[in-house]
Amino acid sequence: MSDQITIEHNxxxxxxxxxxxxxxxxxxxxxxxxxxxxxxTETCYILEGEVIVTPNGSEPVTLKAxxxxxxxxxxxxxxxxxxxxxxxxxxxx
Numbered sequence: 001m002s003d004q005i006t007i008e009h010n011x012x013x014x015x016x017x018x019x020x021x022x023x024x025x026x027x028x029x030x031x032x033x034x035x036x037x038x039x040x041t042e043t044c045y046i047l048e049g050e051v052i053v054t055p056n057g058s059e060p061v062t063l064k065a066x067x068x069x070x071x072x073x074x075x076x077x078x079x080x081x082x083x084x085x086x087x088x089x090x091x092x093x
Contacts, residue, residue, distance in 0.1 A: 003055070003072050003075060004072065005053060005055065005070070005071055005072070005075075006069070006070045007068070008067070008068040008069075009066065009067055010066045010067075011045075011066075011068045015068075016068070024044075024089055024090045025089060025090070026047075026086065026087070026088055027087055027089055028084065028085060028087075029079075029084065029085050030081065030084050031081050031082065031083065031084060032079075032081050033078070033079065033080045033081070034078070034079055035079075036076070036077055036079050037075070037076045038071045038073055038074060038075045038076075039073070039074075040073050040092060041070065041071065041072055041073045041091065041092050042070070042090070042092075043068070043069070043070045043071075043089070043090055043092065044068075044070075044071075044087045044088060044089035044090075045066075045067070045068050045087060045088045045089075046063055046064060046065050046067045046069065046085065046086075046087045047065060047088065048065050048083075048084070049065065049082075049083045049084050049086060049087075050062065050063070050064045050065075050081075050082040050085070051063050051079055051081045051085050052079075052080045052082060053071075053077050053080075054077055054078045055076070055077045056075075056076045056077060
């Protein structure tokens with residue numbers, strides 16, 4: 001099991017279409033700061049905003065619009081929303 005956040009910057013529209021990203025749920029959050037733990041693997045596509053995610057015991061990662069991101073199951077982290085964020089997301093086991 002990987003404990004790393006994986007990021008693909010600006011994936012192709014074709015890749016997003018094949019993944020059916022447009023059909024995923026949408027989550028948004030105002031500027032804020034909070035702890036989070038992933039009970040399942042989450043894949044998300046950032047539509048707008050900016051966030052710094054800092055996994056416990058690891059380096060912070062900045063995520064922005066047009067990033068396709070996977071958070072590993074079991075990861076604990078801290079979210080710092082810099083600019084109001086909006087994302088498509090889906091969970092998998």
